[in-house]
Amino acid sequence: MKRRKHQFKHVLEAYEESFAIEKKNSQEEHIDRLRDKTLAGYRVKTIKSGEVLEVEAYPFWKIPQGLRKKKGEESSQAQKNLNDKNTKKHVTRLINTNFRNYEDIWLTYTYPQGKMPVDFEQAKKDMTNLIRRLKNWLKKQDQYKDFDLKYIYVTEHTRDGSKVRAHHHMVTNFPNRDVAEELWNCGGRTQSRRLQSDDFGFEGMARYITKEKGSKTMKRYTPSRNLKQPTVTVADSKLTRRRAEKIAIEEISAQELFEKLHKEYQFKDMQVKFSDFVSGAYLYVRMKRIEDYTKKGRTTYDNEDDQHY
Secondary structure (H helix, E strand, O other): OOOOOOOOOEOOOOHHHHOOEEOOOOOHHHHHHHOOOOEEEEEEEEEEEOOEEEEEEEEEEOOOOOOOOOOHHHHHHHHHHHHHHHHHHHHHHHHHHHOOOOOOEEEEEOOOOOOOOOOHHHHHHHHHHHHHHHHHHHHHOHHHOOOOOOEEEEEEEEEEOOEEEEEEEEEEOOOOHHHHHHOOOOOOOEEEEEOOOEOOEOHHHHHHHHOOOOOOEEEEEEEOOOOOOOEEEEEEEEEOHHHHHHHHOOOOOHHHHHHHHOOOEEEEEEEEEEOOOOOOOEEEEEEEEOOOOHHHOOOOOOOHHHOOO
């Protein structure tokens, strides 16, 4: 009996960065790249975080692919942009996975003029002390003695000459908004609000608290250790080359296809991108769980990961 030859799969590590050309109205110029003979298939990555489902599909090839190498300042800026983008995605997914719509809270803590922290480390220490006070308060309440406090906070630190300005954004499941505001003892203003999701979960809020505001701004996020990670699955046989091509050039309806497979979710949007340097296309789909799905008595697949597009 002949043994099947092992097929090497060459996948670009920075696959999203490699596909930067937005889809145009006419796709004829991309047909040759979509039908390139070195294209072996598509890897499908599915990310589930709370109410949001993301699907990324990107090519792998029979032979290694070469990319134009960026030089000097261009390379550094490209890497910074990629890091910023990945940070926003990671924070968004953590928040979507761990926090609840209309129940958990988003707080902003500031400092009064003249009482700014001397450096970033002092600002972070202020948050560490706040979290300790929050935990101590919970322990003193009979109904919250075993409460599993979850949080993720972003500290923004801006240096302007000799002045250091800082403030913090925190998302948490702490059960009392008033107490969460009162326990901030560094002066300044505090503001809290209940989380409200949009079509993409809490992406709008997550992007706001992680956005860069200039070259002198530094932001770091700190999650509690008990946060759950998004559920990520990867499959190399879920999407055929031909089906990916049809999606990319809109021969078939992406909405109909993805909603048929993921029956609990509603299609929200899709990005299709191409590359000047490699063949194939990058597909990125976002969906959101249907709120009253279970009430309608619809059925689901036992294992969606076994289904094919």
